Amino acid sequence: MSEAGQGKKDAGNGGEDPRYKGIDRVLKKLQFKQDGLIEVLTAAQEAFGYLPEEVMIYVARQLKLPFSWVYGVATFYHFFSLKPQGKHNAIICLGTACYVGRANDIVDAISKEYSVEPGHTTPDGEFTLTTTRCLGCCGLAPVVVFENQVLGKETPEGTIDKIKMVLAGGSLGTAAAPVEEASAT
């Protein structure tokens, strides 16, 4: 316990930020074993939304690993992001089935509409466009994950409409919409 508090002070956070608590919990659960680095970083990313440098330094101190080692792991895996993510995140699946279903057109259309490259965030920090390699929903190709909902059988126009709606402050609620229609008939 005291060790954890020490490390926080070293990292220059004064041990005040409550988000470090989640990291500490995982560290303790893994008994500060160096093998648990990926789990710790996953917890850190969940708490912070991305991996700021001081968090990586904190993790490195706690696990008694060189910072370069932590940085190496954080940059190796696609899941970890060293940059803050936008408020809304659209993940376009580029697996083979989605590729055959022309998911590339969706990516192109979105990046044109919001002038944002895949993997980047719009300057206002509102929207991030991400691509991924197969979500395993190939029966629904092409697949887009937006607002933590898996949307199947997407089209470039349909996806942009949904993004516009959410960015304008609306909510998705796609699952509910067709249902109401059906029961009304």
Place this chain on the structure above:
Amino acid sequence: MRQQELMEMAQNERDRQGKFRCRLLCCASTPCISSGALAVEEALKKAVQAEGLQAEVETVATGCLGPCSRGPLVTVTQEGRPDIIYESVTPDIATRIVAKHFKGQAVPELDKNTIPQDWPFFAKQTKLVLAESGNVDPEKIDSYLAQNGFTALSKALREMTPEEVCAEMGKSGLRGRGGAGFPTGVKWDMVRKAPGERKYVVANGDEGDPGAYMDRTLMESDPFRVLEGMAIAGYAVGADQGFIYVRGEYPLAAKRLEKAIRQAERKGLLGSRILDSNFNFRIDIRMGAGAFVCGEETALMQSIMGRRGQPVPRPPFPANRGLWGCPTLINNVETFGNITTVISKGAAFFASYGTEKSKGAKIFALAGKVNNTGLIEVPIGITLREIVYEIGGGIPGGRPFKAAQTGGPSGGCIPAEYLDVPVDYETLQKLGSIMGSGGLIVMDDQSCMPDVAKFFMEFCMDESCGKCGPCRGGTVQMHRILDKITNGSATMEDLDKLQELCMMVKETSLCGLGQTCPNPIYSTLRYFRDEYEAHIKDHHCPAGVCQFTEKPLKIAVA
């Protein structure tokens, strides 16, 4: 827990289920949930409650049934009557299903949502691994026990020695389902014989191949089967610790496995002194963090140990020096799914399916331009035509079949003239593809082959771990040439250079990712060379995909 208690528990659960007049099974795997299965389940429960039928009808959330593009699926099982499966169910349809079956209302509009009894999608399949998927509740161990769950582990512990278990695996002819097809019995025996105080069992669930989701479905739909298979493996090789490496993109699978492990531990089916024997076995989950190369066994072990997932040279093989230097058994999740079948039904039963050299059945994820997409389990040796045209129901719009892509970025394309060859490890290899983990993408005449090769090369380029030069640099150069071919700036010399590069990368790369990444180019060049030449010589894309925006640069050759 003893054997006797295990049987009692199973019987109790069977009695409990038998009390219900009818069970409503609602598929709750990722694809069905994406199309709204949770709302459907809710609606079913509400409707049953509204009719006051809770004592007679049970609603269960189960695993995957297979035809994922038609979800959400609801199965109505009634004693003495054939099961009826409804597709594309909405909450509204769900209430109508309840009305039809329990109030005797005639609901003719439900007919279009009813899957016909003799639908070839189901009729042509042989379910060995997925036998209980779509039938058991993946979040309740009792449900699995009622289907004779954990009897295979009990049989192995009480009646067989580790040697006998390994021998049984060898006799069954089971081969690794991860792609390479290494005989499972031989691998188990190697780990069993390897000297070492501690040994480990690892289930590889880092299913990185785009277009493949067999492992995810198995982990989500029948997690107990995987755990039981791993425990049997642990007993056979003398390990007391197992890891399941789950791909980071599969949070639901990890959640269900976690739950399954906890339930099994509480019942004494995992942990210390399993089933009152001297055998201890613990299983932990490790989550991947999004790196394709971690599917390679040495990279996967690095990742389990919290390092960058970079492969290391083999030998020493993991069977001798694996996790933390100890002998380690690594098998695919689907391989572990086969173990209970082999042990409980016997090697001879298992070997009665499949071809001479490849036994059993294989799960494929059928996707792409085909009418019925989804997960299928077919006996090895079935023809591609049966898969595409009978199970898959042909190609939408009656378009011609052009090629089937198997094995993901390490595999290749099989053209139409080989539709009638049997699908097994050897034949596919001869055709320049591989069985792979089981992704099967059907392409019609609207797919451009050089573009497909470019797609896979881009994938390998992104996913190359950067450790060895041939793969790190070779994939970039190969991608560049393919880019030139598809944008019109390539010359015939580039094609020669591409082939030379393929050979170089294949021969000199460190791990499987690099050694197999030229396969998509090789196989498309072999069967569709005319398309490459049409791109280069005539600036014409036969499939109408590529935009020729560039021109070849003319350089005077000195």
